[in-house]
Amino acid sequence: MSLSAITETLTNMLGPMGPVIVVAGLGAVLILAALPALLSKREDPLDKLRKSVAASGGVPGGAQQAAAKKGQKLRNTSGPDKLEKFAGFLEPQSKEEMSESRKWLQKAGYRGPHAVRHFHAVQFALAIGLLLLGVLYVLSYNAGHEVPLDSTKAVLAIIGPAVLGYYAPRRWVNQRVDARTAEMQNGFPDALDMLLVCVEAGQSLDQGIIRVSKELATSYPALAEEFETVAHEIKAGLDKPSVLRAFADRSGVPDVASFVTVMIQSQQFGTSIAEALRLYAADMRDKRIMRAEEAANKIPTKMTLGTMLFTVPPLLIILVGPSVHDMMENFKAFSQM
Template identity: 55%
Template sequence: MFETLNQTLVDTLGPAGPLLALGGAGIVLIVLALPTILKRERDPLDRIREQRAGNKPDDVQKLRRGGKSPGAEKLERFADYLEPKTAEELSATRLKLLRAGYHSKDAVRMFHFAQFALGLGILGVGLLLALLKSTQQEMTTTTMVLYTIVPAAIGYYAPQYWVQRRIQGRQAEITAGFPDALDMMLVCVEAGQSLDQSIIRVGNEARAGYPALAEEFEMVAHEVKAGKERSVVLRDMSERVGLPDITSFTTTLIQSSSFGTSIADALRVYSAEMRDKRIMRAEEKANTIPTKLTLGTMLFTVPPLLVILIGPSLYKFAAQMTGG
């Protein structure tokens, strides 16, 4: 019976018929299971636990948190499927999204939903294209994989690539604007402002040129205003940014506050060090320019030069050989 079914699929859909039938059956099962998952009601015990933990009704908690978007409410039903099972993996994913600039509480769910949707959607499109292609001509297994599995893998890993690029861009922006922010903070502190006021001023002034750095400073200012300890807020900032320069900066401020030393002196020394590091990074990039220009020089300068120098001789030689 199995051989008969296999032969029927091969005769109808081509050599890749069994694979197409298996993929189509998987998509059908997923579509049939979605209504059941969507209709699943929330456990009343979870609601009671949240109310006891916060001592506030659900509506009040939503208002305090700023509310959630309708899309986030829909993803709440898929929390068991869109969030990692272990706490370590969940915290690692959340930290990665924080470093990429996604501070929403539903960022982890949206990230995994994007992976699932892109992977499954591109897989369905690939299967449809492969089915249409197989009706016109026979397809090999390699061609079938190129039409289905490879695009699905690209769609699944595309959100990871996007988040990694966002992290690199934000870190590069923060690194570029950090020395100027330190100089401005030093000026504010020496002018008589407190550290919290200088952080707020730097955040406001840096928004035009370095929005990522301004966002981090404003977050620090808001958390300090909310009553959180400054040392904890600064450590959270260093962990959230993930740069050695920011970690050293926060450590310097925490030590200055703990031992009662002058914050202005610490900022003066550290800002001078950051300026030196910026000059060193610029010199390092300048030293790599000749190496990068070598390939371009060989490709765009040497061939025209050879044509100019050797071209006339080759032309005369060809003319003489033709005339002879």
């Protein structure tokens, strides 16, 4: 059954505003159906642990109160989240989807503990808000004009903004990912050169990473942020190979992944880090030059279409126009004879 047939049936049944009424009713039903999931709050693991310990009687009252105060202090220091009660609705339930969403948002620079929840909240709020704006627009247009909107146009005016509001945050995050990836790819050779200078000056790799993150804060802030995260994780006592692999996963740049592999192998086999950095930095500079040459070689091909559109037609008008004008005048003179 086509969309036009459905809108015609609804118009015959409910009048000219039938499709609008049905769409608004479906939106209200969806909101009411989602309310139980929105209002349901998952039990805090600390509260669950305290209840189980209290039921077993394994912890004295004073220790239990101390543990409760400590847990409350930890929750307060982590910062309250107003969307906590909507977590079951706004966050993916499977661990794989949750992990992929976190990695995707981390590549865009959003690393908060509730980044996935906030992203889905913005997506849901924009979709519902623009849906309601579409309904208000259709109602105000039909009230102010003698000829109301066509049923198909009314449905598109309502559904179109909602779809746009749902996919706009995803588009924004994808653009952020592309921009950060390009920035890290362009700045990585300079970072390797600075890191090589620091290592050859006698600093350790950890100290060199900290210094490079400070030096790159102005020119390449995304790359500086990643290096600073690596330095903090190493300071916290995490395993250096796992920290470097996490850096490669967050960046999404193949050059960074290759650099991480070289660093891990250099550490495992005991080879010189300075020599590995020198060779890899030279390779990265060559790759950056090749990318610049590739972009330069694409320019003539991209300019061909513009040249044909904006240069050839005016040139033909200038060269052929007078001849065409003379031919038209001659034909007109022959027709009058």
